[in-house]
Amino acid sequence: MYFIHRNFLFFLFLFPIIFMGCKSKQEIQPSISSPSLVLKEEKKEKKEATVEIPKVEPSVEATKTASIEAPKVDNKSPKEERIRILYLGSWEGTLLPFMDAGKKSGGLAWIVSLTKKRTSPYTMIFSTGDLLSGDISDTKDITPALNMLNLSASALGNLELNYGAQGIKKRIEKISFPILSANVYEGEKRLFEPYLIREINGIKIGIIGLTTEESAVQVVPEMIKGLTFRDPIRECGLCLKEIEGKVDIIIVLSNMRYEKDILLAEAYPKIGLILGRYDVDPTHLMARKGNVLISRINSKKGKEIGEIEILKMQDSWQCTMPKIYQIGPEGEDSIGLSPDEQALAFIQECQKQEKEMNEVIFENKQHLHGDYQDIRQKETNLGNLFADILLETRQGAEVALINSGCIRSSIPPGPVTKEILRNCLPYNNKIVEISLRGDILKEVLENSVAQYEKISGAFLQVAGLTFSFDTRLPKFSRVTEIKVLGEPLVQDKKYKVVTLDYITGGGDDYVMLKDYPVLYVCPEPMLKIMENYLKVHPDIKPGVEGRIIIK
Template identity: 30%
Template sequence: MKFKKLSITFLTLILVMTLSFTILAEEVDIRIYHVNDVHSRVEDDDYAGSIGYAKMATLIKKARREMGNVMFLDAGDSFHGQTIANINDGEAISNILDLMNVDALTLGNHDFNYGQARLEELANMSNFPFLAANLVREDGEEIPYKKDYIIKEYDGVKVGVFGLVTPETAYKTHPKNVEGLVFENPITTANAVVNELRGKVDIIVGLTHLGISEGSKYTSKMVAEEVPGIDLIVDGHSHNVLKEGMMVNDTMIVMAGEYSKFLGYVDLTVDNGELTDIKANLITREETADVEKDFIISTVVDRINRANAAITSQTVGVTRVELNGERGNVRTGETNLGNLITDAMRAKLDTDVAITNGGGIRASIDRGEITQGEVITVLPFGNTAMAIEISGAKLRAALEHAVSEYPATEGLFPQVSGIKFTFNGDAEPGNRVQQVWVEGEELEQDKMYTVATNDFMKAGGDGYTMFTDAPIVKEAGGLEEIVMEYIEANSPVAPVTEGRIVAE
């Protein structure tokens, strides 16, 4: 009897071990959906080419029902940018992402635009974590609104997701929004986090807002090159469209463009704890033509828009031409919308010159009536305008800085009024500006000039450190209010490009 009992026990143990091995040895398929740099463009939009969250939600819900192992990640710059978000300081975006069951979001530089106190409030109201492993406080205190990483499990496969935020945030949001914060080297941080995760998970994912722009000091490509062990990097910040991803060493990097124009997804196959296959793809707006909008998301968006309509639908004037505020244009050359904005600043503050950063212009305006909502969408950051006084030498230094990253589409590229300058984009940065004229006269190094700019640049934002010590001689209201006032006074408007900025 004892022998029989032992035999049964032994056979049972063998059977359990065999079943356990079989389960562990089975392939597990996981799909990771991702977006980045949506900038609160939550609705489908023919003009912007956006899919919108309602259709995305339908696709993600369907995959969750049919596949089971589905993750949804957001690579940052989500809470700010359009009226639907800016009027309520990001709350609408938190609600919508909650309804879409996003698993995690990494912080983008523009997610700091409402300030740290509001970011903490958004974190508290959101049912998903904000990730930023390289974000610390100068005083060593814990940051309550972020985590370094999360771990999710799918059919026994553990997936670790860690976040990295670009150190450019220190000057790509208003400096007051990041007081007391330190954005540590993302490569060093990634090494440390990956080493910590390596014994805890089967798959390691970096959810990063670094980008792959040549103008950036740190990129996701550098992380992939220097940090072994990362299976996938879901990236944002530089707005690139990586259709099938980009392999760097053994790491796949993916990015889904901007403004919800694409929904990215990555299919991973894991066999006995090892990644055996990884494929990336992007779903285009055209491919979603027949996709029905998710009822819940659509209803929530409609309700928010109705509540905002009383403010945003008011007409401020008419434009006879399309006002060009496209990202790739305002960051590489003169545009008619850039001219209108800087003309409005110079007229309001009665200065010699006006200069604003192209990165602060976030949309175009169609020909026809212009509403308050459209102007707010173009200038969503709540910046104020002010006049400073600087020497011709510093003004020239500002222009040198402004074109230092050209032809990269960086936000520091200028739009100007009262000034004309030529530059050689092939010359060494710092020696690119050729000729400068202010109100038709050649720039004088020792002469003092009044310059209308915004408070972001005055504080050194986008690297305009030559403005920080300049005395403020006059202040005005919000930049969007100044532009609305100018349009109303000069309607109908029809600005043109005039050769204010000439690349030789």
């Protein structure tokens, strides 16, 4: 009995030690050699939102659920081996808050306020490109605003290229951070530096910038004459060879689509972190390919800012789960924040210069749908409105075509000012008239839906015609029926078509129209035409009429 009693007491003594040992062993993650990153799940104090890591391929275990939590502010010494990454995508020079899903979102003053709050001695702030609006008619200098973002670097986006090679260099000549692009060339020389190496908190970081190859068809052709867009994955590989052995961590600022980022991660597992361009697909916000973490945000114009911490644990570099902050006067992560005073002062100065932009054009009585995914994948009432106005600009015209990529936002009910309309139509497009045979018109519509799955800006909003297409059919063979003014399309008949100079210049891959004879060019830009029309016709009530049928 004494033996049993003694052993029972001994077991009671050992039990807490065994239990705590097992628990700590469960929390240890496998070590991975630098500079690769792995996801690190932090201890949670309350129930959190979760996001599923997108499944990249069957062989990758990508169905685990990853909790999202902001890395906690602490008083740890800056000598600790860690860095904090803040990132935004497609800001588009949006100075003021805007209405989104019924809330006032974004705004320079709120972005600056939050980034200041989250900045520590070991913080770097990045942009994945499209910092500027791409509107060449907007001549105001927003250099002070760009510098207030306190960026460490930005990738070159396709919107920047709207200003042309020399135009973009002039607009950014006084900014405080570098623009990076490894794959855009002017002749045999890169247009911008491909990468930089920064040391922060004793950690050497290599940052590479990549620009989407789609810029070759997304940008007005005349603005990119002399530029070539080389394979970004290959060019990234050349940069990696140059910085190999010189850095602890490699970060890529990618202005490419999700699918291309996955290929990049597959090609170069030594990359630690890929920050991608914004993407409306929620399943694309975070992915893991091997040890490479890919992260992006879901909204543009400064509505969201992402945060990741990279820290050294057990001799390997590891990433915390991304935290996405909702920014703006009514953003849930801006509660308790005051707008930055310096940013407000700059905005007020801009507003003095743009007082006329507050002029009300008309009183809108319905929501006009121009959101990214809507306008690029289906007929919308706003697309119909703009296409109808185009059609009315030329007497005798039978068809109007407008690419959805030139429409950048919805128009909510209420007073519509010049500024709201310009935010919706920021580009300096001209309206043109051409004559097209029926077979060429069909080819144009085929191009409109060829990249449907990619939510492409090439998708056309139309007037004067209706068409049906089937996404299950091969590309360039998807259009199944076309009617012009209610009659079936005649292949060899010529039709009078009103469209934009961007399209006839070969933009959005409408190469069949490049150098096509232009019969008429409207002397005023499209924005002015729309403004004048809406002043005269304020009681517009556009609807969806079955002009585009998706099978």
